[in-house]
Amino acid sequence: MISALLTSTYGSIAQIVTNTSGNSSVAAASLNEADTTSTAALNLTQATTVAASNVAEAAGTVATAVVTEAGASQMLGFLMQSDAVGKTLFGVLVFMSLLTWYLIVVKGLLNLRASRHSKAFLSRFWSASSLEQVDKDLHKFGATDPFSRLANQALHAREHHAKYGVTNLSEVGSNADFVTRTMRKVIDEETAHLENGLTILGSVGSTAPFVGLFGTVWGVYHALINIGMSDGVSINRIAGPVGEALIMTGLGLAVAIPAVLAYNAFVRRNRVVLASLDGFAYDLFAFVTTGQQVEVSSGKVRALRSNGTHH
Numbered sequence: 001m002i003s004a005l006l007t008s009t010y011g012s013i014a015q016i017v018t019n020t021s022g023n024s025s026v027a028a029a030s031l032n033e034a035d036t037t038s039t040a041a042l043n044l045t046q047a048t049t050v051a052a053s054n055v056a057e058a059a060g061t062v063a064t065a066v067v068t069e070a071g072a073s074q075m076l077g078f079l080m081q082s083d084a085v086g087k088t089l090f091g092v093l094v095f096m097s098l099l100t101w102y103l104i105v106v107k108g109l110l111n112l113r114a115s116r117h118s119k120a121f122l123s124r125f126w127s128a129s130s131l132e133q134v135d136k137d138l139h140k141f142g143a144t145d146p147f148s149r150l151a152n153q154a155l156h157a158r159e160h161h162a163k164y165g166v167t168n169l170s171e172v173g174s175n176a177d178f179v180t181r182t183m184r185k186v187i188d189e190e191t192a193h194l195e196n197g198l199t200i201l202g203s204v205g206s207t208a209p210f211v212g213l214f215g216t217v218w219g220v221y222h223a224l225i226n227i228g229m230s231d232g233v234s235i236n237r238i239a240g241p242v243g244e245a246l247i248m249t250g251l252g253l254a255v256a257i258p259a260v261l262a263y264n265a266f267v268r269r270n271r272v273v274l275a276s277l278d279g280f281a282y283d284l285f286a287f288v289t290t291g292q293q294v295e296v297s298s299g300k301v302r303a304l305r306s307n308g309t310h311h
Contacts, residue, residue: 212252
């Protein structure tokens with residue numbers, strides 16, 4: 001009887017274990033299915049996000065193209081509807097813009113080249129041991145910047161006056177006086193050279209907005225005349241021609257702003273360069289007249305060496 005009871009107990013325990021294993025398998029299968037469903041949902045969400053991003057980007061590109069095409073069509077429509085005065089003003093603004101950017105690019109490149117050459121010359125000049133060494137360097141590398149041209153003319157004036165003396169009224173005075181006049185003349189020439197083109201930039205910056213404004217006034221005037229001569233008046237018939245006429249004002253500002261910014265930048269650079277050139281002239285004069293470089297105390301740093309050429 002006891003063995004029958006044990007057999008029955010073992011059978012019940014085995015049944016419970018079997019049922020528990022079955023339930024665990026079902027639960028694991030359910031978890032796997034839920035995980036698969038969650039992964040699929042996540043992938044679907046990511047795909048939807050990417051698709052939405054692509055659609056938005058494409059829509060932005062299309063909108064930009066539409067706006068650009070609309071602006072171009074408005075400009076073309078304005079030019080087609082404008083008379084000889086409007087077309088002439090538009091041509092003047094385009095010419096001003098081209099001239100402005102030409103001067104900006106050319107003067108910018110020339111200034112960069114002059115800065116590099118000035119830095120190299122001043123490095124050789126301050127490391128030279130005598131005037132003969134400076135003269136050799138000038139003959140070897142040439143006078144390609146304001147500082148080297150000033151030194152070259154000063155040395156040439158010194159040698160010429162010492163060799164030939166006074167041969168005309170411009171050479172009257174001592175050697176130092178002749179060198180001083182020569183250096184002052186070179187500085188004046190360099191000032192004029194640095195200011196070359198600035199008058200055009202200043203003129204464009206000050207007149208381009210008014211040229212554009214005059215074009216707008218002229219266009220609005222003719223647009224209102226045409227509207228008054230037509231049958232019926234509505235906001236659509238007024239907004240189109242007037243909006244197209246306002247393009248000239250925007251064009252005038254677009255031409256003037258770069259010209260004004262470039263003018264201010266070049267004027268500031270020229271002011272700094274000329275101040276450095278003037279300071280260099282004093283040291284050069286002492287070097288030429290005495291044959292020795294100016295001694296600088298260790299507590300001071302020569303401004304010409306540190307910032308005279310970094311502009």
